[in-house]
Amino acid sequence: MKRxxxxxxxxxxxxxxxxxxxxxAELLDVxxxxxxxxxxxxxKSGLLQRTHGGAFAANEGESGFTGRLCWNQEKKQAVGRxxxxxxxxxxxxxIDGGTSTEALVPFLASKNALTVIxxxxxxxxxxxxxxxISTIFLGGEVHVESRTVTGPIPAAQLDSFGMRFDAxxxxxxxxxxxxxxxxxxxxxLSLKRTVIRSSQKxxxxxxxxxxxxVYLG
Numbered sequence: 001m002k003r004x005x006x007x008x009x010x011x012x013x014x015x016x017x018x019x020x021x022x023x024x025a026e027l028l029d030v031x032x033x034x035x036x037x038x039x040x041x042x043x044k045s046g047l048l049q050r051t052h053g054g055a056f057a058a059n060e061g062e063s064g065f066t067g068r069l070c071w072n073q074e075k076k077q078a079v080g081r082x083x084x085x086x087x088x089x090x091x092x093x094x095i096d097g098g099t100s101t102e103a104l105v106p107f108l109a110s111k112n113a114l115t116v117i118x119x120x121x122x123x124x125x126x127x128x129x130x131x132x133i134s135t136i137f138l139g140g141e142v143h144v145e146s147r148t149v150t151g152p153i154p155a156a157q158l159d160s161f162g163m164r165f166d167a168x169x170x171x172x173x174x175x176x177x178x179x180x181x182x183x184x185x186x187x188x189l190s191l192k193r194t195v196i197r198s199s200q201k202x203x204x205x206x207x208x209x210x211x212x213x214v215y216l217g
Contacts, residue, residue: 174213
């Protein structure tokens, strides 16, 4: 019976990026405690990753990104709300791609005359809900895992048009007292550095899972 439940859970996560524990319990007609134990065993085997209230597939790409959206949701919403409080109406703002910065977007709804420049596909799509926010999406090579455009093209666009920002909201893979903000992907660094030089104020938006971690660049 356990093997059947495990196979059903994994089959569902092959077709969808994430599933809620309550949904799995209803689907398999078992208790929430049984599902929690199943998810714990599957995570221990490296077959999925648990998050608060559910699980997502262990593989990267589409499932990995959607899973990160579910991970530490309350923390990301808290830092998103705090970052939005540092952005004034009428500002020109750069918003980095990522799941933490996506949590910021709903808190911009009350801002007036806002212009957002972004390299994040998910940020541009999220901003479609707020047509009164002027959105500029940079071009470049699409990186599937992070849903951002990377490489020299987006940084060159900023330089070419001499874009300046009142505020920039950036993400990082890790942050530490010794090394500051670091990133796994070197191809994203040139854009981040260009944005920092061109912005009056830079806001780093990360949740506590990034604290004490150090990466390549």
